[in-house]
Amino acid sequence: MQEALFYEKLEDEKVRCLLCPHECLLNEGKIGICRVRKNISGELYALNDGIISSANLDPIEKKPLYHFYPGSLILSIGSYGCNMHCQFCQNWDISQPKDSNFNLQPIVPTSEVIKTALNQKENIGIAYTYNEPIVSYEYVMKTAAIAKENGLKNVMVSNGFINQEPLLQILPFIDAWNIDLKAFDDSFYKRLTGARLAPVLETLKTVRRSNAHLEITMLVIPGENDDANEFKQMVDWLANELGEDTILHLSRYFPRYRHQSAITPAHKLLEFYNIARQRLHWTYVGNIELDIGSNSICPKCQNIVVWRKGYHTAVRGLDEAGNC
Ligand code: SF4
Incomplete structure (x- = not known):
């Protein structure tokens, strides 16, 4: 063990x-x-070291990462456990496990994951996702180190609730992060996730200061985190602390686990999209098909540079160096 x-x-x-x-x-x-x-x-x-709950070759857009190798595929693996207990968790069957969920499952050695990643055609690397990868820290660290030596990219999809020292030690191995910012209200975090807001904000600042690529996701939940003034404060914080080129994904909520609000209405996502666009260059709307909020639009010339529909992506207006 x-x-x-x-x-x-x-x-x-x-x-x-x-x-x-x-x-x-x-x-x-x-x-x-x-x-x-x-x-x-x-x-x-x-206890979960080497236990894989699921593995799939996913579009990178599914993480979601829109500005990191758009249109590529990435081997995505998950384990069990989470250090938050979100009442609205979309993956609660693996994030909130009982011992019996995983203690009889085979251990998958790191070498096996690397071999699988290298054998997948068009795969750019490994994404640690589905449940919270922070609670698989040791496994992610050893896998990511070998993946990097083999030229693979490493991606963390995380809630950002980690102490600074372990974060600093894993940062050099992770090429890109998608981190949830679930609300801009500590009482939301305490009441609905069992965690706190301030450490997540610290994580965002530390990752932003590093060389890693960062995108942020907010699940917009009716009646819980959909107050426009609170959202404006979040956007201002992101623009002021992380920069106006911060990439924000607004995601539509569906009832799951122990939380049963109505599905996020399209008009609320559009309202938040328009608020975010006043300060942030890159805002997207996900989990719903709308006329806006999926393409990447150049903030200078306003042309579409990356077109998306679902998980289909076409890079249209960029040269090989990524310039418009
Ligand atoms: S401190 Fe965090 S990672 Fe450690 S046992 Fe508690 S919840 Fe798990």
């Missing part, structure tokens, strides 16, 4: 996990909030 990185041993066989801001204090035999890190005899172990 894989011993965890980032924890401290305490008296009476207790441990404190330091991977994410929950910093779970665990007595012997106890499991963390993420349900996949366990104190066994005073040492912390990653």
Whole structure:
């Protein structure tokens, strides 16, 4: 079994996990909030190490990443567990597992994932996605390091709830991130995810300062995070702290798991799209087909440079260096 990185041993066989801001204090035999890190005899172990819940060759646009190798495919793998407990989780069957969900599954060695990635035609790399990859930290780190040596790209699709030191150590191995910004309201995070807003904002700033590519996704949930004033504050923060070229995806909500709001109406997504476009050059609307919000439009000449319909993509107005 894989011993965890980032924890401290305490008296009476207790441990404190330091991977994410929950910093779970665990007595012997106890499991963390993420349900996949366990104190066994005073040492912390990653129970989900090498356990793959699903693997698919996905369009990169499905992550979503729109400005990172548009039109390409990427081997996407997921495991089990999450350090948030979102009431509206779209993948709750793997993010909120019981032990029995995964403890009888075979362990897939890193070498197997790399071999599969290299054997897939037109595959650019490996995306760590579906559940929260932060809680598979050790597996992602070792896989990403070897993937990089083999010329593959690494992508993290994450909630961004990670402590700064583990983030800084994994950053050099990750080429692109899509990070959820679920709301601009700490009480939303506490009430509906069991986490906090401030560490996610810190993660966004740290990733933005790095060399990695960053795109951000917000799931717009009626009655929960769809206040226009709060959204304006979020957009201002993104523009001021991360820059006006920040890429934002607004995603349509569908009822899932323990949360049963109405599906996000198209007019709300359009309203948010128009608010975001006042400060951000690159805003997209996903999980719905609309006339606007899927193409990339050059902020200087206003021509379409990347056309999209569903997961079909055509780069139309860019040269090989990506210039309009
Ligand atoms: S990674 Fe899991 S065990 Fe560690 S602090 Fe976060 S929720 Fe707790």
